[in-house]
Ligand SMILES: Nc1ncnc2c1ncn2[C@@H]1O[C@H](COP(=O)(O)OP(=O)(O)OP(=O)(O)O)[C@@H](O)[C@H]1O
């Protein structure tokens with residue numbers, strides 16, 4: 101009872117806050133949602149890996165960076181659009197992910213969690229340095245007309261292109277949900293995530309499932325790398341803040357809660373853009389995720405103590 | 408012979424648990440008894456490929472399965488109801504049962520029929536078919552574990568303490584059902600509840616300290632003085 105009432109009050113407060121900001125600074129909500137879409141669509145594959153393989157992949161954003169460079173090379177060489185390159189890039193990244201899983205992650209699955217973190221952190225550094233060697237630290241950019249598409253409603257004028265990421269994030273959640281709950285392979289993946297020993301007992305190849313889930317997730321983040329380069333310039337360290345933010349969003353949503361990543365992303369995107377709306381607080385926007393993660397973890401441990 | 412274990416030795420790390428176990432199961436129902444820590448679960452783990460054998464042989468339908476990966480052992484036709492159930496708590500009863508069948512060729516072939524049979528065996532599961540397994544009671548989860556194993560249409564069904572956590576009336580029921588099943592499947596069952604299980608088995612072994620100390624028919628075991636005093640409290 102009390103819990104339900106608290107939740108209702110909390111929801112009402114959020115709705116009121118959002119409505120307030122919407123009237124006062126509409127762009128905070130618009131750009132907040134767009135940022136949320138980008139954050140969520142990058143974080144969701146990382147959440148998938150954590151939920152099923154139980155590995156925190158600290159090289160997640162770096163996989164996106166690698167895919168972005170791959171897209172850059174392919175698109176400049178062949179003169180094609182990243183949205184065309186996105187599928188082959190995703191497939192190649194998935195393959196790279198699968199090989200990385202087989203060669204490294206797999207060996208560390210039974211090791212203590214700290215070893216796994218060090219391993220994926222090492223992977224992240226290696227990928228970044230590799231990009232540094234191959235492409236130097238100079239930023240690369242591709243320009244496309246459609247990115248500057250904008251919409252005017254009365255006085256208000258804003259870019260609409262980044263809503264693409266909102267659509268992708270929502271499609272990812274729906275697609276994963278259908279895959280995990282409606283297909284045998286998806287159910288088997290969930291079963292492996294929930295109880296690997298039980299899964300092996302019924303004949304599921306646990307190692308293969310881990311490998312395929314890892315490949316699927318790296319393929320998804322590879323696709324994001326291809327789309328990422330349409331809106332942002334890239335450089336070897338471009339992935340690292342996305343690793344951190346994705347990790348923060350997954351922690352906020354809770355392990356295995358993929359739709360929750362959407363909600364967490366909206367909170368992060370709007371908070372960041374709220375701070376960016378004022379000159380005095382603009383510099384603080386990049387550490388919002390840090391404050392959010394601390395709040396959520398503190399909140400959860402206090403709740404855990406009460407229960 | 409469906410299952411043949413010969414001179415099996417294994418353990419965990421440096422700790423030896425099984426010290427040369429010989430055991431076989433034909434088209435029959437076989438009990439495996441012994442005190443806590445005797446090594447019953449370890450023997451089952453070795454058969455299923457969950458722990459690797461140190462030495463000795465394990466043959467299933469004439470082929471060696473010693474050291475094979477667990478999922479391959481399962482696919483070849485051995486289904487296990489583990490002592491700790493090992494279900495998928497966040498999946499529905501229906502999904503847990505389906506996953507019991509689809510990765511085992513001989514189960515997948517007759518999935519629909521098999522589902523009817525297990526739901527007839529455990530009617531309560533029919534009522535709870537859409538419920539998450541994690542929200543079922545311990546006894547109901549035990550039934551899901553047995554039903555999931557049956558979905559594989561196994562040639563050999565291994566049950567590790569199937570009556571653990573079940574109320575006495577249900578225990579009697581479970582053994583009733585096992586008696587029905589044993590007409591079609593070879594069964595290997597470990598049990599603390601020796602009295603009930605003696606009614607359902609043809610033959611049995613007593614394991615102590617990692618070795619088989621008695622092997623006899625159910626009748627023989629029921630009158631064996633050591634079994635009477637140590638396991639039946641007479
Ligand atoms: N995972 C493990 N790691 C280390 N030692 C283990 C492990 N599992 C079991 N053992 C040890 O192996 C021995 C045999 O255990 P096992 O579980 O096979 O006994 P059991 O006959 O099944 O007993 P119970 O009736 O209590 O189920 C015990 O001494 C136990 O401490």
Ligand SMILES: [Mg+2]
Nearest residue numbers: 447448490567
């Ligand atoms: Mg045991």
